[in-house]
Amino acid sequence: MSTEPVWPAELFTDLDRTGPIPLYYQISSRLERAIRVGTIPAGARLENEISIGEQLGLSRPTVRRAIQELVDKGLLVRRRGIGTQVVQARVSRPVELTSLHEDLNRSGISPTTRVLSLERMPADAATAQLLNVAVGTEITRIRRLRSADGTPMAVLENMLPPEFADITIEHLEAKGLYEILRARGITIKIANQTIGARRTHGDEHELLDLPKGSPLLTMERVAFDQGGRVIEAGQHCYRPDLYSFSTTLVAR
Amino acid sequence: MSTEPVWPAELFTDLDRTGPIPLYYQISSRLERAIRVGTIPAGARLENEISIGEQLGLSRPTVRRAIQELVDKGLLVRRRGIGTQVVQARVSRPVELTSLHEDLNRSGISPTTRVLSLERMPADAATAQLLNVAVGTEITRIRRLRSADGTPMAVLENMLPPEFADITIEHLEAKGLYEILRARGITIKIANQTIGARRTHGDEHELLDLPKGSPLLTMERVAFDQGGRVIEAGQHCYRPDLYSFSTTLVAR
């Protein structure tokens, strides 16, 4: 038995057709909320694209684009000849271009940061290559301890190119690095990151309150702006009992 | 100084306009190859979308869609008022819905699999919830050791729902699990996965040829088909000196 297709048109009565927010985005964000809160239940079939367009006074490509956004997020599945359905599986938000600081904030946890060191130094060969600057360029090296509710969670090491030489300890203890960068108009567009594991080195076990030689979850990241300039390179390690990376993968 | 925009139209002379392969896909895949091999260098600016469409005899939306594919992959950056540029950063392929077996194959390494155990058993409460079946349902539990060039790399544990009760050790030692599933017409559409770290447990250190209590990189995954049915649930652990997860993140 197949159920009737659903379309809660009442959610879309007051679309703003003149403002700066794209119509497809207004549709997809309301639809996403309706799915996440359960107004549209898992497994429900949506009405077809043309019919939705007629009800909303929109062309099919616009409706299609809105739906595609949620297909890409893994909330909807489209099948030719069948229709569009809400996915049955729970979907977690993808690994995004955010910092640990923002992740924690979103979880309702108030992160604190202790700056362990903040120094300017000439780039050695490895760092110069990483940041794509000349050897000997004065770069900024930061080492921070990030805690959540008083419990140490991660040791964060970052290298910054010379343009950020004026960042202070006060900045870093008040806000996350990505927040500071964004306030300067820096937009991170692309990042390459690698997740791995290793034992604690040096003082990491003390900082993270772990036995010496414990396993750590590690993440290395190089972040670029729109023009391909390196904005930061980080080598971070996390307490694996307190932190992990979750994501939802969607097949193309 | 800004350079002239480029468009190697000669790469697109023999588009197949009648076959089953979409035009936008033909464009984007050829363009991707040209970028990856360096025919179009990093930082190059592409011609504008309308001009490309005219040269290729295509409408702008089709050209736009082709370009969008590569923007989503992080190979191109678009800026309003400026144009479309090849990203300066190296881009690694994203974490995809593939198995370790396929990852290794793609890297030119021939993986081998030893089945450590293959058993049918009634689902306990935790497994039943994971696989979304009734408690006591006969499920299949697999434990495998995956090696590359003779070196043990990972211990793979999977739970499968009852419909796969006929999978044999011979199947599993010849092919990857996902390959076997695909051969049965099973398409995995969505997966939730979590990456973490922990110490070795039980016999893992022996299997992976590591000291007892060494760090392991772990990945848990629940994979769903189009209809939201659970296809497999896996708990895998990897030797962190031989394996890590790399990906490129692209800001929306």
Next chain:
DNA sequence: AAGTGGTCTAGACCACTCC
């Protein structure tokens, strides 16, 4: 002012699935 990408329209034909 000129050029770029961002959005949107109103259609069209096709492939696939189900009955």
Next chain:
DNA sequence: GAGTGGTCTAGACCACTTC
């Protein structure tokens, strides 16, 4: 055969960047 999504066309207007 009817209904669905997948692709594609040929335009339009707008916002943003550069000159």
